[in-house]
Amino acid sequence: MLNYAAATGPARFAAPPYVLFNIDEPRGPTGTVMRFARNSEIYGEDEAAEYFYQVISGAVRAYKILDDGRRQISAFYLPGDIFGLEAGDEYTSSADAIADSHVNAIKRSTVLAQADQDRSVVRQLWSLTSQELARVQNRALLLIKTAEERVAGFLLEMARRAATATTVQLPMCRRDIADYLGLTIETVSRTLTQFEHAGLIALPASRRVELRDRAALNRMNS
Amino acid sequence: MLNYAAATGPARFAAPPYVLFNIDEPRGPTGTVMRFARNSEIYGEDEAAEYFYQVISGAVRAYKILDDGRRQISAFYLPGDIFGLEAGDEYTSSADAIADSHVNAIKRSTVLAQADQDRSVVRQLWSLTSQELARVQNRALLLIKTAEERVAGFLLEMARRAATATTVQLPMCRRDIADYLGLTIETVSRTLTQFEHAGLIALPASRRVELRDRAALNRMNS
DNA sequence: CGCTGAATTGACGGACATCAAGATGTGTGG
DNA sequence: CCACACATCTTGATGTCCGTCAATTCAGCG
Numbered sequence: 351m352l353n354y355a356a357a358t359g360p361a362r363f364a365a366p367p368y369v370l371f372n373i374d375e376p377r378g379p380t381g382t383v384m385r386f387a388r389n390s391e392i393y394g395e396d397e398a399a400e401y402f403y404q405v406i407s408g409a410v411r412a413y414k415i416l417d418d419g420r421r422q423i424s425a426f427y428l429p430g431d432i433f434g435l436e437a438g439d440e441y442t443s444s445a446d447a448i449a450d451s452h453v454n455a456i457k458r459s460t461v462l463a464q465a466d467q468d469r470s471v472v473r474q475l476w477s478l479t480s481q482e483l484a485r486v487q488n489r490a491l492l493l494i495k496t497a498e499e500r501v502a503g504f505l506l507e508m509a510r511r512a513a514t515a516t517t518v519q520l521p522m523c524r525r526d527i528a529d530y531l532g533l534t535i536e537t538v539s540r541t542l543t544q545f546e547h548a549g550l551i552a553l554p555a556s557r558r559v560e561l562r563d564r565a566a567l568n569r570m571n572s
Numbered sequence: 573m574l575n576y577a578a579a580t581g582p583a584r585f586a587a588p589p590y591v592l593f594n595i596d597e598p599r600g601p602t603g604t605v606m607r608f609a610r611n612s613e614i615y616g617e618d619e620a621a622e623y624f625y626q627v628i629s630g631a632v633r634a635y636k637i638l639d640d641g642r643r644q645i646s647a648f649y650l651p652g653d654i655f656g657l658e659a660g661d662e663y664t665s666s667a668d669a670i671a672d673s674h675v676n677a678i679k680r681s682t683v684l685a686q687a688d689q690d691r692s693v694v695r696q697l698w699s700l701t702s703q704e705l706a707r708v709q710n711r712a713l714l715l716i717k718t719a720e721e722r723v724a725g726f727l728l729e730m731a732r733r734a735a736t737a738t739t740v741q742l743p744m745c746r747r748d749i750a751d752y753l754g755l756t757i758e759t760v761s762r763t764l765t766q767f768e769h770a771g772l773i774a775l776p777a778s779r780r781v782e783l784r785d786r787a788a789l790n791r792m793n794s
Numbered sequence: 795c796g797c798t799g800a801a802t803t804g805a806c807g808g809a810c811a812t813c814a815a816g817a818t819g820t821g822t823g824g
Numbered sequence: 825c826c827a828c829a830c831a832t833c834t835t836g837a838t839g840t841c842c843g844t845c846a847a848t849t850c851a852g853c854g
Contacts, residue, residue, distance in 0.1 A: 414713060417794050422716055424709055437702030442709065469691055476698040480659030483705045486712060487664065491636065491644055493715040494754040497810065524833065532716040534811060539834055556819085556833060572639050719842065746801065756843060761802055778801060778851085 381456035386447035392434075395444045399436040401455040405429050408451025409521035412443040413529065423530040425485065426522065428512050435478055448522050493532050495572065500531040501541040502570035505551065509561055516564075520557040603678035608669035614656075617666045621658040623677040627651050630673025631743035634665040635751065645752040647707065648744065650734050657700055670744050715754050717794065722753040723763040724792035727773065731783055738786075742779040 383406065386392055392403065395414060410427040424443055427433045433445060436458070465471040492500050504527065508518050524535040531538065545551045550567055552560040561567065605628065608614055614625065617636060632649040646665055649655045655667060658680070687693040714722050726749065730740050746757040753760065767773045772789055774782040783789065
């Protein structure tokens with residue numbers, strides 16, 4: 351059930367050497383492997399930020415809950431992705447496992463101590479946070495677009511990050527997608543079937559998407 | 573026309589000592605004061621990131637333009653705010669002056685060189701980028717809300733950052749506000765007059781807002 | 795005092811949310 | 825292996841918030 355194969359693929363983050371994490375040695379001196387069951391919480395908003403994480407297998411969502419119960423998912427993390435990188439002492443979002451997942455956890459205090467020896471560590475933390483900032487900016491761009499554009503953008507993003515050829519296996523349910531895109535599950539569903547009827551995608555299963563006309567999807571991404 | 577008084581107010585960023593910028597000594601060894609006229613560009617997206625900036629007087633907007641001409645403003649920077657802090661070699665947004673402005677500019681290469689001597693420099697860069705990330709996350713939260721909630725949130729944010737007592741002097745036009753909130757100027761305008769009729773605010777001038785019922789606005793902020 | 799861009803106000807339509815029902819898929823126990 | 829239960833997903837009907845288009849008012853400036 352747990353997919354270690356995903357962990358042996360190409361790493362998705364920036365420049366080696368990997369001071370923080372090395373996905374090829376998840377059990378090495380750089381951290382501890384933890385297992386989280388589907389829908390279990392990894393950390394909560396405003397909790398003390400004890401660990402930095404990297405996804406080994408499975409998938410993770412980061413989110414905030416508004417007073418009225420609405421949820422906004424700010425990011426999905428897939429194998430290779432690093433998350434929980436707080437500069438402050440508390441997590442600014444909650445995070446939980448979308449599917450049964452293995453993550454590599456490394457103590458924040460250890461990393462910060464390491465930073466006193468090795469100046470490249472903080473440089474790397476800054477760089478990763480900067481990449482996260484760029485991701486959030488791009489998602490904010492999505493949120494001002496039409497439903498079509500948002501769903502198209504989401505499919506292309508997932509294809510870029512998790513695709514084998516043209517088939518995307520979605521780890522998350524429609525509610526997660528809706529909460530990520532700022533839409534309702536009905537609108538997400540309708541938009542997907544509309545894409546299917548237009549021949550842009552195929553939906554052999556609700557969580558499996560085949561991109562048939564990537565150019566058309568790109569055009570929508572405006 | 574240029575308001576130096578604003579620069580002598582309390583600094584708005586985090587913990588001293590200010591390695592990067594010291595707003596009390598804008599002409600000191602930490603940078604160069606530059607002047608930008610209203611609507612002039614400070615830097616463009618994908619340009620080489622030559623400088624880090626801090627606003628001394630005036631106001632700055634950062635934004636991206638979509639293919640179809642839509643503009644999304646990702647942030648407003650007021651006196652004391654630092655912007656243009658790129659970890660990569662290029663700016664990821666454009667920035668220009670909303671009003672005639674003075675900014676303190678410090679060469680990115682100088683700061684990065686300084687970072688080899690003083691380890692607190694990168695730590696500070698990381699911290700500032702992390703704060704920027706938190707700001708963008710909060711704006712993304714705004715974008716999934718109703719027009720009322722977005723405008724209320726905007727007013728409270730501006731009041732917190734730029735208010736003298738309960739009066740907010742807005743440096744930007746309705747189009748800027750609209751592009752920041754993902755609304756149209758008509759909706760922004762209508763929502764403001766609606767707030768006025770409900771007694772939540774007063775609008776003695778189109779760019780001057782007096783908060784009359786902060787509690788009610790806060791309640792909308794959900 | 796007239797010109798011009800900014801802001802407001804109104805009428806209307808459309809995209810997406812809401813409410814509701816039905817279809818599909820999945821896990822569990824007999 | 826089948827049957828039932830429950831969650832997930834899809835599809836339909838209706839409503840509403842906000843965008844669009846258009847006209848008017850207001851403010852700043854030569």
